[in-house]
Each structure stands twice: as structure tokens, then as C-alpha cells.
Amino acid sequence: MYPSRFRYEAPRTLDEALALLAEHGDEAKILAGGQSLVPMMKLRFAAPGVLVDINGVQGLAYHQEVPGGGLRVGALCRHVDLEHSAILPGAQPTMAAAAPLVADPIVRTRGTLVGSLCHADPQGDWASVMLALDGAVVAASPRGLRTIPVGEFVVGTFQNALEQDEIAVEAVVPAAQGTRSGSYLKLERRVGDFATAGVAVALESDGGRVVRAGIALTGVGPATIAAVDAQQALLGSSLEPDVVERAAELAAAVARPRTDHRGTADYKRHVVATFVRRILTAERAPAGAAA
Amino acid sequence: MTATEPVDTTSDTGAPTRRITVTVNGERRVAEVEPRLLLAHLLRQGLALTGTHVGCDTTNCGACTVLYDGAPVKSCTMLAVQADGHEVTTVEGLGTPSELDPVQEGFVAEHGLQCGFCTPGMMLAARALLNRNPDPSEDEIRWGLSGNLCRCTGYQNIVKAVRWAAEKEAQ
Numbered sequence: 387m388y389p390s391r392f393r394y395e396a397p398r399t400l401d402e403a404l405a406l407l408a409e410h411g412d413e414a415k416i417l418a419g420g421q422s423l424v425p426m427m428k429l430r431f432a433a434p435g436v437l438v439d440i441n442g443v444q445g446l447a448y449h450q451e452v453p454g455g456g457l458r459v460g461a462l463c464r465h466v467d468l469e470h471s472a473i474l475p476g477a478q479p480t481m482a483a484a485a486p487l488v489a490d491p492i493v494r495t496r497g498t499l500v501g502s503l504c505h506a507d508p509q510g511d512w513a514s515v516m517l518a519l520d521g522a523v524v525a526a527s528p529r530g531l532r533t534i535p536v537g538e539f540v541v542g543t544f545q546n547a548l549e550q551d552e553i554a555v556e557a558v559v560p561a562a563q564g565t566r567s568g569s570y571l572k573l574e575r576r577v578g579d580f581a582t583a584g585v586a587v588a589l590e591s592d593g594g595r596v597v598r599a600g601i602a603l604t605g606v607g608p609a610t611i612a613a614v615d616a617q618q619a620l621l622g623s624s625l626e627p628d629v630v631e632r633a634a635e636l637a638a639a640v641a642r643p644r645t646d647h648r649g650t651a652d653y654k655r656h657v658v659a660t661f662v663r664r665i666l667t668a669e670r671a672p673a674g675a676a677a
Numbered sequence: 678m679t680a681t682e683p684v685d686t687t688s689d690t691g692a693p694t695r696r697i698t699v700t701v702n703g704e705r706r707v708a709e710v711e712p713r714l715l716l717a718h719l720l721r722q723g724l725a726l727t728g729t730h731v732g733c734d735t736t737n738c739g740a741c742t743v744l745y746d747g748a749p750v751k752s753c754t755m756l757a758v759q760a761d762g763h764e765v766t767t768v769e770g771l772g773t774p775s776e777l778d779p780v781q782e783g784f785v786a787e788h789g790l791q792c793g794f795c796t797p798g799m800m801l802a803a804r805a806l807l808n809r810n811p812d813p814s815e816d817e818i819r820w821g822l823s824g825n826l827c828r829c830t831g832y833q834n835i836v837k838a839v840r841w842a843a844e845k846e847a848q
Contacts, residue, residue: 394712490824577823
């Protein structure tokens with residue numbers, strides 16, 4: 387399979403890339419890792435007239451801590467960089483759990499977190515993780531930078547909130563209000579398949595109590611879903627068993643899965659509840675030990 | 678075909694092309710390509726390096742895995758123009774007939790192949806795995822090769838082959 391014809395541009399600076407977007411408008415598409423875009427171009431689901439390859443733009447291949455428990459992830463930070471990160475295991479447990487589960491090891495060499503957010507696939511792992519973490523996307527344009535919360539950035543199936551002349555240059559995790567904990571679980575029939583269901587949980591605790599909770603669901607609706615009621619149920623708690631059970635039920639209730647060859651809608655809701663319960667129960671043990 | 682003679686992969690449709698320079702298996706190659714040419718096709722058709730197989734053509738199977746600046750990539754999911762100025766290693770560059778890479782020796786010793794279609798991609802993925810982790814457990818090998826599918830389902834011997842290579846390299 388071949389993509390349809392396009393003009394290829396490889397800018398060396400962000401300003402050059404922005405100028406190309408300004409010139410070509412909705413004909414242009416940014417190429418970063420390309421692990422979703424290139425397959426879509428081969429299948430002719432996408433046929434950009436101009437491909438702006440930003441892999442040669444310097445200064446975007448980073449991930450670094452921000453004081454206070456935050457994190458910045460540049461547009462060319464690959465999944466593999468996050469999988470083998472020295473920072474994430476201690477600082478960002480939900481991200482550390484998700485990184486080895488994204489796609490497969492070869493795809494992780496090229497694919498990027500920011501690109502995954504832009505692709506806005508309801509099956510995307512990072513959108514759930516970043517939504518649970520209350521993260522944001524920083525978009526650059528000739529007008530400067532603007533920060534878009536992930537909940538507003540993902541506007542629908544394969545739809546993001548970028549303007550035609552904007553490039554997503556960074557994803558940001560805000561500072562924590564307490565000690566971070568959490569995880570990410572995904573059920574897939576085989577590595578690299580679309581998820582049957584996935585759950586991201588990101589907690590911040592102070593004095594053994596949950597002060598902020600994020601729960602987001604992968605692959606069980608037309609877009610990434612924030613389980614807002616389940617999050618609320620956790621606030622102020624120490625993850626007591628009845629609270630965990632309530633959160634699991636509430637999270638399953640907001641899932642909007644469809645019955646397909648990966649399972650029935652009921653089964654997928656059951657997986658969501660099980661994953662929420664499993665993550666929260668595991669988190670309770672160390673918190674209880676510390677108190 | 679010499680190293681400096683450009684390979685023309687283009688049709689005569691008049692579509693715009695670019696001249697790229699890629700170091701393939703240590704040799705500098707110059708090619709005239711359309712931007713939409715995939716790296717896998719440059720290797721197979723342009724450079725006649727048919728050891729790189731195209732299986733699913735949809736980023737699933739990993740048969741087309743090559744090393745790009747030392748890292749494993751699916752060459753059906755990269756454009757040839759993206760290799761301009763970079764280094765690519767295919768199975769033809771993994772070893773020589775007289776001196777096989779330990780991964781290749783392992784696949785021979787443990788019979789890590791049946792039909793052989795996935796084998797080049799498997800071996801390059803295994804090479805990349807061992808470069809990062811010289812002493813992987815069976816579990817780590819299975820995870821490390823989970824982007825490569827064997828349609829004969831011969832995984833047991835593939836895992837043994839990679840362990841064989843790890844042990845040889847540890848000596």
C-alpha cells in the first residue's frame with residue numbers, strides 16, 4: 387500500500403514548521419512518530435497534501451520534571467524514552483505503568499506521547515493517562531503558546547482542538563497537591579491489538595487521604611472518558627473497601643462500550659470495574675502501611 | 678550498481694522526487710525517491726535487499742523490522758525520505774556468511790524458524806533487545822519480541838534462540 391502523493395517538508399526549526407502550516411492551512415499535516423499517521427495514509431484514510439516532518443526540529447525530544455511533581459513531555463519524546471525513563475517510576479507512577487503497554491516495542495521506538503494525544507483515538511493509552519493526571523497540551527502558533535487541558539483537547543473520535551496553524555509542542559502534567567500514586571491497566575487480546583478496555587487511575591494523597599483523584603477509561607466509548615463521579619467518590623477517603631467498590635461501580639456506569647469481537651458491552655463494563663477495583667486495592671496497601 | 682550511483686525508484690509520471698543519502702549496512706547509498714515511497718520498498722525494490730519482508734503492511738506483524746540508527750522500526754511505517762542522513766541495518770547487514778551474528782547462530786542452533794518469513798524481523802528485534810538488555814529473562818524476551826508475529830507460532834524456539842545468543846555473548 388502506498389500513501390497518495392504529497393509534498394514533503396522537513397523544517398529544521400519550529401518557526402519554519404509554523405510557517406509551513408500557515409502557508410498550507412488544512413492541506414498540511416504534522417509528522418512526528420508517524421505510527422498512526424503513516425498507516426492511515428497508506429489506507430488512504432488520511433491524504434494530506436503537504437507533510438511537515440518535525441523529526442529534524444531540535445529541542446523537542448525531552449521529558450523533564452517540573453518542581454512540585456509536574457512533568458513536561460516534548461513533542462518528539464518517544465514512548466520508548468518514557469518506558470525506560472529514570473524519572474517516571476518514582477515521580478509519575480500512572481505514566482510508568484502505561485508506558486510499557488503502549489502499542490508494541492517496535493512501534494514504541496518511533497511513536498510519541500504528544501502525537502498519541504493529537505491522534506485522539508479512543509483507544510489511545512496516553513489520552514486516558516493524561517486525562518486522569520489533569521494534564522494539558524501546549525500548542526504553538528504564530529500567536530504564541532496556549533495551554534489546552536486534555537479534557538478539552540480531545541474533542542471527539544480522532545478529533546483534537548488544535549487550530550489549523552497550531553502545532554502541539556508539549557504535554558504537561560501539573561504539580562501534585564499530595565503524594566502521587568496510581569496505575570494503568572489494559573486488557574488486550576494480544577500485544578498491539580486495540581484494547582478491550584483500559585483504566586488509568588491517578589491519585590494524590592495527603593496524610594493518608596485522597597486529595598485529588600483522576601480516573602479515565604480507554605477504548606470503551608467514542609472518545610476517552612473521564613469517570614468524574616468515581617473520582618468524586620474517592621475524595622477524602624483512605625480507599626476503604628466500600629469506597630473502592632463504589633468507585634468501581636461508578637466508573638463502569640460511565641463507560642459506553644459497544645459489543646464487538648473483543649467482547650460484549652457488559653463484559654467490557656465488568657473489566658472497567660475490575661481494573662478500578664484492582665488498582666485502588668493495590669494502592670490502599672502501601673498507604674495503610676505508612677499510616 | 679555502485680555506492681555512488683543513484684538508485685532511481687521513481688516512475689516516469691513526473692511526480693516530484695528527492696535525492697536522499699542513506700547509510701545501509703555501512704554503505705552509503707544514494708537514491709531518487711518520491712516522498713511517498715516507504716522505507717521497506719526502498720530497501721526491497723530500490724536496493725534489492727529482499728531480506729526485509731513486508732507481511733501485514735499495517736504496522737502489526739514486524740516482519741519488516743530494520744534498525745534505524747540502531748533502534749528497531751517497522752520499515753513499512755516509515756518513509757524512505759525519513760532515512761535521509763541516517764543509518765539503516767537490514768538482515769543482510771547483521772552478519773556475514775562466514776561470521777554470523779550470535780542471534781543468527783542462535784536461530785540456527787535452536788531452530789528458531791519454520792517458514793522463515795518473520796525471521797529477519799525477529800532477528801533484528803532480538804538484536805535490538807540484546808543491545809539494550811544483554812541478559813534478558815524468558816519473560817523479557819517474550820515482551821521484547823511482542824511486536825513481531827510468527828505465523829507458524831514457533832515462538833518457543835525463537836525465545837530459546839535469543840537466550841542462546843545472550844549466553845554466547847556473555848562468554
